[in-house]
Amino acid sequence: MTDFIQLAIFLSALILLTPLLGRYMAKVFLGERNALSPIFHGFETFLYKLSGIDQEKQMNWKSYALNLLLFNLLGFVVLFLLLLFQQYLPLNPQNVPGLSWHLALNTAISFVTNTNWQSYSGESSLSYLVQMAGLTVQNFVSAGTGIAVLIAVMRGLSNRSSSQLGNFWVDLHRSVLYVLIPLSIFLAIILSGQGVIQNFSPYQKAITLDGKQQLIPAGPVASQVAIKQLGTNGGGYFGTNSAHPFENPTPFSNFLQVLAILLIPASLTFTYGRFAGSNRQGWTLFITMMMLFLIGLGLSYYSETGINPLTGIAGSMEGKETRIGLFNSILWSVSTSCASNGSVNAMMDSLSPLSGMIALFNIMLGEVIFGGVGAGLYGMVIFILLTVFIAGLMVGRTPEYLGKKIEAFEIKMSILAILAPCIIILLFSAFAAVTPWGLNSIGNKGPHGLTQILYAFSSAAGNNGSAFAGLTTDTPFFNVSLGFAMLIGRFGIILPVLAIAGSMSAKKRTPPSKGTFRTDNWLFIILLIAVILIVGGLTFFPALALGPIADHLLIGSGISF
Amino acid sequence: MKNIIISLRVLLAMTILTGLLYPALITSFAQIFFSRKANGxxxxxxxxxxxxxxxxxxxxxxxxxxxxxxxxxxxxxxxxxxxxxxxxxxxxxxxxxxxxxxxxxxxxxxxxxxxxxxxxxxxxxxxxxxxxxxxxxxxxxxxxxxxxxxxxxxxxxxxxxxxxxxxxxxxxxxxxxxxxxxxxxxxxxxxxx
Structure with a gap:
């Protein structure tokens, strides 16, 4: 019963905040006057002047993509160097050494691509300077990059015969200044009031009550946790992420953090409706996502509360925290995997096989169920185009979306964006599953070991970042291959999506007629869900059958490993 | 080339803004109002x-x-x-x-x-x-x-x-x-x- 009430509060908060924040973001990105203009407008103009940005300059998709790539490449190089040489830099009271080249490579790619896959534990491997000036910065700008791409796509869909998608720098600045920073300040302050630490002290030695030594970690945690949740980054300050009591100390801090995972992605559906000129278009996507979310949540909860036949115990607490409890652990695991966030408050590896599979499947679907900030919705646009295309084939009409014709080029690019991460996940997992480089890292035998590998590559290619953490991934093989998967999963989608935006932008917009296939009703929602599940399901079903499904069946017949 | 210079400047500005000023602001606030909690x-x-x-x-x-x-x-x-x-x-x-x-x-x-x-x-x-x-x-x-x-x-x-x-x-x-x-x-x- 209390679980149900908590779910009801969570969903109500999300549904109420979606139009509020969504309308605000629409104003921000349409360049209209908004609630925070009086505070930030002058500062925004000042930053443009400082960086030499001409904010009136419009970019076509190639120029937009080029600037985006350059900025991300530079971010990668700087972060890579910070990680390699942190021992020579200030704010390192624990004197942690620089990372190995492959771990630094993996971590730098990970934060630039908004993945935040972590092959290290922050409390023992990173200095305060790197956590702040390296990771926190990328948390903001990688999230800003995702939002910027979405804004460009929305312009492309709503423009009338123009090849201009806006200005990357302006979109980036606006998302960071008007959306991410204010929300992060708000959240970080409340979190520190709940007990999330925020200081620059060195770790302190304590003598516990029964005379043992314990080191009490420290650091600027609240500021990083706020943006890691809001920006769907997910990289924990500590290795155990939001399971750590200093990162997530109370049930209320937990509620705010899990709400923060979905807040911006959900609100962007409303912003989308504004750009499309019809709130219904936005709510259609919100409902589609919410239905997929609730189906996953229901299955995951049902599986996790069930009895494990091997132990006879219902509701395993392995890898879960007492103050958070089972329901909130499951709510989080579903939210974090839907949203490409990747933070955890319970260990995915110890979930029941089907609950783990739901998380894995959410990622494999391309994280379009709310999804990463920006990334979720531009991924959804791909599925929308496919759905409209398929529906068009069925009735023999030229497919149209928002009054624009969908042609061969858009479909080619859509297929490219869908296939790129799928190929990476399956090929790399297969390779790791038959070589000692992969097999030596497995922490659980049997089909669960395969699930660990599949999850790692899905998480990387999906830019999620959560893990079945029993897999030892701080090895040259995994650091490099997962790094590559993250790059393909990010830019292998951003580039085709921007190309689609550019091509759609240049097309004429025809007013809807009687024969127009509607994309804002229940029929469309059902078709869209079917396309998402069929594309995701068919691609990955064989792999899932060998991993989590086999795991479930074997445990059910009393076999352990 | 011009793009590279803009990228560099934006990254620098963002580092100062989100990597230094933002954590410093949160730290000052937390240390003043929730000093005991902020320190663990x-x-x-x-x-x-x-x-x-x-x-x-x-x-x-x-x-x-x-x-x-x-x-x-x-x-x-x-x-x-x-x-x-x-x-x-x-x-x-x-x-x-x-x-x-x-x-x-x-x-x-x-x-x-x-x-x-x-x-x-x-x-x-x-x-x-x-x-x-x-x-x-x-x-x-x-x-x-x-x-x-x-x-x-x-x-x-x-x-x-x-x-x-x-x-x-x-x-x-x-x-x-x-x-x-x-x-x-x-x-x-x-x-x-």
Missing amino acids: SLVYVNGKLSGSELIGQNFSDSTYFFPRPSACDFNTVPGGASNLGPGNKKLIGDIQASKARFLKVNGLDSLTVVPNEMLFASASGLDPDISLKSALLQCNRVAGMRKFSSTQKKELISMVNNLASPPQFSLFGETTVNVFKLNLELNKFDSHE
């Missing part, structure tokens, strides 16, 4: 640092209440979980061992239902809490080890009940007892008698 909710006993309210400690002396099993033995740098899958033989063995140990050390009969969190290792390895029921099941043993009279034992039980924190705002989370706080109170209680 530290607990001092006789002027010496004894730990943090939020970080579990490894109580193995049987005059104390015991915490949950921890895969990292309550080591904080780094903390960690077992990451054992639900079909892992080691997990099944660990559960049986935890159950047997809990029943034996607390002198409970084998039919007693041991709350789940005492059988399974936590996610952070540093879980400071246990359920109220797990704390109450340990009262007999703690009272016995500390040679409490029957009235003292009753007081101990009401102390445990008082220390239990119900769901936050009556809505979020579970009813829990913080083992470190409980043992601190236990020491105070014991020295008063």
Whole structure:
């Protein structure tokens, strides 16, 4: 019963905040006057002047993509160097050494691509300077990059015969200044009031009550946790992420953090409706996502509360925290995997096989169920185009979306964006599953070991970042291959999506007629869900059958490993 | 080339803004308004640092209440979980061992239902809490080890009940007892008698 009430509060908060924040973001990105203009407008103009940005300059998709790539490449190089040489830099009271080249490579790619896959534990491997000036910065700008791409796509869909998608720098600045920073300040302050630490002290030695030594970690945690949740980054300050009591100390801090995972992605559906000129278009996507979310949540909860036949115990607490409890652990695991966030408050590896599979499947679907900030919705646009295309084939009409014709080029690019991460996940997992480089890292035998590998590559290619953490991934093989998967999963989608935006932008917009296939009703929602599940399901079903499904069946017949 | 220079400048501005000013702002605010919490909710006993309210400690002396099993033995740098899958033989063995140990050390009969969190290792390895029921099941043993009279034992039980924190705002989370706080109170209680 209390679980149900908590779910009801969570969903109500999300549904109420979606139009509020969504309308605000629409104003921000349409360049209209908004609630925070009086505070930030002058500062925004000042930053443009400082960086030499001409904010009136419009970019076509190639120029937009080029600037985006350059900025991300530079971010990668700087972060890579910070990680390699942190021992020579200030704010390192624990004197942690620089990372190995492959771990630094993996971590730098990970934060630039908004993945935040972590092959290290922050409390023992990173200095305060790197956590702040390296990771926190990328948390903001990688999230800003995702939002910027979405804004460009929305312009492309709503423009009338123009090849201009806006200005990357302006979109980036606006998302960071008007959306991410204010929300992060708000959240970080409340979190520190709940007990999330925020200081620059060195770790302190304590003598516990029964005379043992314990080191009490420290650091600027609240500021990083706020943006890691809001920006769907997910990289924990500590290795155990939001399971750590200093990162997530109370049930209320937990509620705010899990709400923060979905807040911006959900609100962007409303912003989308504004750009499309019809709130219904936005709510259609919100409902589609919410239905997929609730189906996953229901299955995951049902599986996790069930009895494990091997132990006879219902509701395993392995890898879960007492103050958070089972329901909130499951709510989080579903939210974090839907949203490409990747933070955890319970260990995915110890979930029941089907609950783990739901998380894995959410990622494999391309994280379009709310999804990463920006990334979720531009991924959804791909599925929308496919759905409209398929529906068009069925009735023999030229497919149209928002009054624009969908042609061969858009479909080619859509297929490219869908296939790129799928190929990476399956090929790399297969390779790791038959070589000692992969097999030596497995922490659980049997089909669960395969699930660990599949999850790692899905998480990387999906830019999620959560893990079945029993897999030892701080090895040259995994650091490099997962790094590559993250790059393909990010830019292998951003580039085709921007190309689609550019091509759609240049097309004429025809007013809807009687024969127009509607994309804002229940029929469309059902078709869209079917396309998402069929594309995701068919691609990955064989792999899932060998991993989590086999795991479930074997445990059910009393076999352990 | 012009694009590279803009990229560099934007990255620098963003680093200063989000990497330095933003954490500095949050730190100043937290240090002014929530100073104790921002520094880790530290607990001092006789002027010496004894730990943090939020970080579990490894109580193995049987005059104390015991915490949950921890895969990292309550080591904080780094903390960690077992990451054992639900079909892992080691997990099944660990559960049986935890159950047997809990029943034996607390002198409970084998039919007693041991709350789940005492059988399974936590996610952070540093879980400071246990359920109220797990704390109450340990009262007999703690009272016995500390040679409490029957009235003292009753007081101990009401102390445990008082220390239990119900769901936050009556809505979020579970009813829990913080083992470190409980043992601190236990020491105070014991020295008063």
